[in-house]
Amino acid sequence: MPALLPEELVKWQFVESKVKRVMQAYAFQEIRTPIVERTELFQRTIGQDTDVVSKEMYSFNDRKDQSLSLRPEATAGVVRAGIEHGLFYNQTQKLWSMGPMYRYERPQKGRYRQFHQINMEAFGYQGPQIDLEIILMTSRIWKALKVDAIELEINSLGTSTSRQTYRKALVEYFSDHKSDLDEDSTKRLESNPMRILDSKNPEMGNLISNAPNITDYLDTESEDHFATLTNSLEQHNISFQLNPRLVRGLDYYTKTVFEWTTDQLGSQATVCGGGRYDDLVKQLGGQDVCAVGCAIGFERLTELVEVLSKKEQNMQPKIYIVAVGDDTELQASLLAEKIRDANEEYAVEINMDGGSFKQQFRKADKSGSELAIVIGEEEIQQGNLGFKPLMIDQEQTTIKEENIMEEINRFFTE
Secondary structure (H helix, E strand, O other): OOOOOHHHHHHHHHHHHHHHHHHHHOOOEEOOOOOEEEHHHHHHHOOOOOHHHHHHOOEEEOOOOOEEEEOOOOHHHHHHHHHHOOOOOOOOEEEEEEEEEEOOOOOEOOEOOEEEEEEEEEEOOOOOHHHHHHHHHHHHHHHHOOOOOOEEEEEEOOOHHHHHHHHHHHHHHHHHOHHHOOHHHHHHHHHOHHHHHHOOOHHHHHHHHOOOOHHHHOOHHHHHHHHHHHHHHHHOOOOOEEOOOOOOOOOOOEEEEEEEEOOOOOOOOEEEEEEEOOOHHHHOOOOOOOEEEEEEEHHHHHHHOOOOOHHHHOOOOEEEEEEEOOOHHHHHHHHHHHHHHHOOOOEEEEOOOOOOHHHHHHHHHHOOOOEEEEEEHHHHHHOEEEEEEOOOOOOOEEEEHHHHHHHHHHHHHO
C-alpha cells in the first residue's frame, strides 16, 4: 500500500476513533496478535483449497525450515491466541483487533497487497442474537460515519451436517457439467466443491447461477437460526438482501454469513464481511465454542466516508503560536506548556524558525491551525497576547495573558 501522509492519516484517525467508540459501546475489548504465524494455522482454518491459501499468502521458511506466513486475515490468529491463553474456557468473549494483513493480489483502488482490517469476534454465544448484534454494530458504524451507500447481503451455510448433504448435490451438479469447469474448479470438484461458487471467473457465471441453492438443504436447526435472525433484522429496520450464492472466501464459516457491499468502489464492492464459525475453535484444539465475527476493510471504508469538515476530522483543536522579537521564543514555549497543562485536548505548535509576522502567519495558515496566539516584545512588556482566528474573517484582538485559557476555551466551544 502507499505511504499514509499526515493529511491522509488525519482521515484514518477520524474513522478509527468513530469505529472504536461504537465497538466500545457494545462491550468489545481489544486484542493484538502477531503479524507472522505458522503457515499450518491458515491451512487448517482458511482451507488448503481456497485462493487465499493456495495463491495469495506470503510464505517463507525460517532458519529451522519451519514455514511461516504473513497473516492474510485475523480470525485464525485470534482463535489461536484465545486457546493458548484460556480465553474461551467456560466464558464468553467479545474481542476486536486492527492491523495490516497481506495477500498477493492484483493491486487496485481500495485493495493493496498490504491492507488493513478492523475485526470483531464474539465467542461462546450460541443463539442468533449475537449474529444480530454484530450486524447492528456494523450498521451503527456506518451511521456514525454518515455512510449510506451500502447494502447488506446475508445467507446461511448451515451446520456441518447440512453442508455435507449440500456438498453431494454440488458434486452431482458440477460433475454433469465437468466440461464447462475451468482448471481451478475442476481441482475443487472433489476436494471442496463449495469453493466453485466463489469463483472469480466470469465465464463460470451462468453455470454457478444455475447450481443448487444451499437454502434448500438446510437442516431444521439452521433454518430456525436463520429465520430468527432475519425476523430480528426486520424488527430493527435493517434492510437486507438474501443471497444464496454468498459463501465467503474462507472455509471455516457455518450458518450465518453476510457482507456489506457498495456500488461506489467499482469492482471492490465488499466493505465488510463475516459470519459464524462454530467449529473453528474445536478444529484448532480448543473447546467446542460457538463464534461469530466480521472484518471491515479499512482502505475501502475510508474511501466511502464522505468529505468531512476540517474541524470534524481533526481530533484536536489546533493552536499556532507566532513569536517575533528578542526573548519571545522562551515565552512562546512557556505559554505552549501552560496551554497543554490546562487542556491536553489542544494541539499547540510553536514557530521555531524566526521570520516576520507576515511569514509566521503564512506558516500558521499552512499548519491547519484554527487559532493564532501572538507574542511580540510589546505584548511581553504589557502582559498581553494577540488573539487571531485563522479560519474565519475576524480581526486580531488583544487580551491579558492571565485570561488566555478562558478565551481559548470560549473560542473552541462557541
